[in-house]
Amino acid sequence: MIKLILINLIRFAFLILFQVLFLKNLSLYSLAVPYLYVLFILLLPLELPAWALFILAFSLGISVDIFSNSLGVHASACVFMAFGRILLLKVFTPKGGYEGETNPSLENMGLRWFFTYTTILVILHHLFLFNIEVFRVNEFFLTLTRALLSSIFTISLIMLSQYLFIQNRSRRV
């Protein structure tokens, strides 16, 4: 339990610093910007109660916000994504729940499950984020393009990171 909390704390700090110091420089023609920090919400344990999930998502978003001077933008997008996760897990969970698996990572869940789960949640997050950042109807199609391109970028980075940090246990890919 303590190990689980510690791992998540380190992941929280690492992903935020990685996002605000490094990834902000990494954009493709200013159209696609990766937001890898959402990986933290994706990897939280499955049995985490809703209130804890919302608090964590909110604090993750607000931390990124403070660094990028956009107070409330990332926070609202993260909370939105957390709610999406709750709904999605309700649909995805088989009757009787998962057997002992708590972390929804690639190696625990398999490629197909994890890819679908990541794609849906990242697209939800990015669509919300880009639209609330711009908050204008007349730039809608530009915003939509940017959100979708960025989603592809983020999803690629998330899948890549999962293969990079995979542990040498039994792989079920």
Added chain:
Amino acid sequence: MRNLWLFILKYHAFFLFILFETAAILILVNNNNYQQATVLNSANNFFGGVYTSYSNLSDYFSLRSANDSLAFENQQLRNQLDTDMYDNSVVRRTRTDSNLLQQYTYMNAKVVNNTTSYRNNFITLNRGSKHGVKKGMGVIANSGVVGIVKDVSEHFCTVISILHKDTRISAQLSSTKDIGSLIWEGVDSRKATLVFIPNHVEVTVGDKVVTTGFSLFPEGVLIGIVTSSEIKSGESFIDVDVYLSTDFQNLRYVYIVENKLALEQLKLESKLTND
């Protein structure tokens, strides 16, 4: 009553979502006000400190280009030195002229954080209230206009760069002196648009776009170069495409401009809006 509790308990995730989302949106709306000062931003001592230590590290990678631009500027300034000029007039003009008093002063600052890829971009500088920076001062680089100071802490200040959806900078075409407003429409960090130029003006490609001197910046600071202009049918204004002279992706050293008469001007002008 019991049924109500059961209902709330059953859908507690949804109610929690509404609660947190409302909180986030409230923070967003309160902070979004262009004029309002905020406490939680990267001018904050802790977060500014993180950026400073990171920029101390990353500065090593751009030493060459920083040196080049400083050397170029030194050369320009050296050419203006009095000691390097000879006098060919009979009447000597002295510098201590009581008719010429200084209106603008400049303070150098280092960029500790900068973004260009978002829709709303901010810059953090290593100068704060301790050095005399005040909210609303202009910021320029040696290549052109950069932005306007938004929030100030003791050691840092945040700057709204031109690359922000709410930036409006009063600008003029240097040949015809027609005044418009410079906005940024997103995507490309070198392209901005000059709007509210009247229909009858003949805009030439390659003309310089400079500041007007109406507010924060001294008159004639370069903003960019006209690349094309387009008349929208049925409208009385032209949209002029401007290639920004400041390269925001390589911004390292900037100057904060203080207009000594700004307060007096604002005070006088604020009376006009009351009518």
